[in-house]
Amino acid sequence: MANGICIFAENYNGKLEPASAELVSAARLIQETTKEEISAIVAAKDCDTVVEELKGLGVEKIYVVKTSRDILLQDDAASEVIAEMLRKIDPSSVLIPATPTGRSIFSRVAMKLNCGLTADCTELLVGTREDGSYYIKQNKPSFGENVFVTIITREGYYPQMMTVRPGVYTAPEASSENSAEVVYMDDIAVPDSQIEVVEVLPTEDTTDSILSSEIVVVGGRGVLEDDNFALVKEFADKIGAAIGGTRPMVDTETIPFEHQIGQTGCTIRPKICISLGVSGAIQHTEGIKDTKLFVAVNTDPNAAIFKVADYGMTADLRAVLENYLKL
Numbered sequence: 452m453a454n455g456i457c458i459f460a461e462n463y464n465g466k467l468e469p470a471s472a473e474l475v476s477a478a479r480l481i482q483e484t485t486k487e488e489i490s491a492i493v494a495a496k497d498c499d500t501v502v503e504e505l506k507g508l509g510v511e512k513i514y515v516v517k518t519s520r521d522i523l524l525q526d527d528a529a530s531e532v533i534a535e536m537l538r539k540i541d542p543s544s545v546l547i548p549a550t551p552t553g554r555s556i557f558s559r560v561a562m563k564l565n566c567g568l569t570a571d572c573t574e575l576l577v578g579t580r581e582d583g584s585y586y587i588k589q590n591k592p593s594f595g596e597n598v599f600v601t602i603i604t605r606e607g608y609y610p611q612m613m614t615v616r617p618g619v620y621t622a623p624e625a626s627s628e629n630s631a632e633v634v635y636m637d638d639i640a641v642p643d644s645q646i647e648v649v650e651v652l653p654t655e656d657t658t659d660s661i662l663s664s665e666i667v668v669v670g671g672r673g674v675l676e677d678d679n680f681a682l683v684k685e686f687a688d689k690i691g692a693a694i695g696g697t698r699p700m701v702d703t704e705t706i707p708f709e710h711q712i713g714q715t716g717c718t719i720r721p722k723i724c725i726s727l728g729v730s731g732a733i734q735h736t737e738g739i740k741d742t743k744l745f746v747a748v749n750t751d752p753n754a755a756i757f758k759v760a761d762y763g764m765t766a767d768l769r770a771v772l773e774n775y776l777k778l
């Protein structure tokens with residue numbers, strides 16, 4: 452009988468990807484109800500540091516296939532190895548970061564294991580069947596991000612597999628007091644790959660900056676008038692902030708989708724968030740609710756954004772920014 456919550460430990464150069472560390476928190480929330488063991492799978496050449504990182508985060512059991520080469524960019528070989536690991540472990544659910552690597556490898560793993568794969572979840576909840584068994588409610592935006600749906604893996608098909616959008620959960624604090632059982636699966640062979648990795652280049656992806664920045668300036672439709680956005684960029688530069696926005700900012704291609712904040716965008720947890728010309732729709736404020744200090748500027752004194760702001764300013768954002776930039 453399938454049992455246990457298993458996390459895919461994505462890693463590069465001997466280090467655990469932050470998106471995989473966040474999954475430990477998602478697994479703990481599931482564990483509160485199902486009481487299952489939390490495990491992780493590692494397939495890597497340099498796995499020692501990754502194993503230590505997972506231990507520190509509170510993973511209870513770590514399954515390792517130590518490889519002679521890095522295989523996570525070789526989807527064919529990696530999916531073969533991971534599918535075999537999961538056949539032996541037989542977990543009831545597998546949580547995977549919704550990164551290009553996670554999506555790419557696990558679509559192949561799902562085929563090999565003849566099970567489903569829900570992509571890009573933004574919330575995982577636990578449901579209970581009449582017979583007392585549990586299942587995962589895999590919530591995610593769908594239909595062009597216009598509706599929010601709950602997907603359930605068909606009963607009897609295990610493991611329930613889902614990729615989870617980075618930034619939705621916060622990684623737990625690591626502790627050197629945590630310990631874990633480490634199981635080396637030496638009998639799993641690593642097959643040859645048809646993929647040769649020629650060179651790995653750093654990307655210019657700025658998503659990281661919005662997820663990790665301590666200060667974020669968020670623009671809404673109010674920023675789209677005149678050349679307000681140029682002022683916002685100048686302001687953000689001056690205070691060393693990353694720029695995020697609401698859906699209209701993405702629809703008008705003012706910012707890339709990766710910088711949309713909210714239910715169907717990303718979740719941010721900066722120390723300071725300055726919101727400019729944003730009305731405060733619930734679908735947006737969901738993505739900023741964990742901000743430590745939240746300041747909002749809006750011309751409409753009745754705007755909903757003021758209900759969630761720590762400090763509100765009923766003012767024209769242009770006047771506010773121009774005055775600040777004169778300082």
Ligand SMILES: Cc1cc2nc3c(=O)[nH]c(=O)nc-3n(C[C@H](O)[C@H](O)[C@H](O)COP(=O)(O)OP(=O)(O)OC[C@H]3O[C@@H](n4cnc5c(N)ncnc54)[C@H](O)[C@@H]3O)c2cc1C
Nearest residue numbers: 597671672673697698713714715716728730734735750768
């Ligand atoms: C299923 C679903 C998922 C969604 N997901 C998301 C999501 O992830 N993220 C998201 O953002 N939205 C999302 N939306 C859309 C959301 O409902 C709102 O429509 C959107 O957040 C509104 O964006 P806004 O505040 O920029 O624009 P508006 O609601 O048009 O508000 C603009 C605000 O700017 C103010 N303003 C105008 N000019 C100025 C000025 N000069 N100075 C100061 N203030 C000014 C106005 O008073 C107004 O309050 C989703 C909707 C659905 C149905």
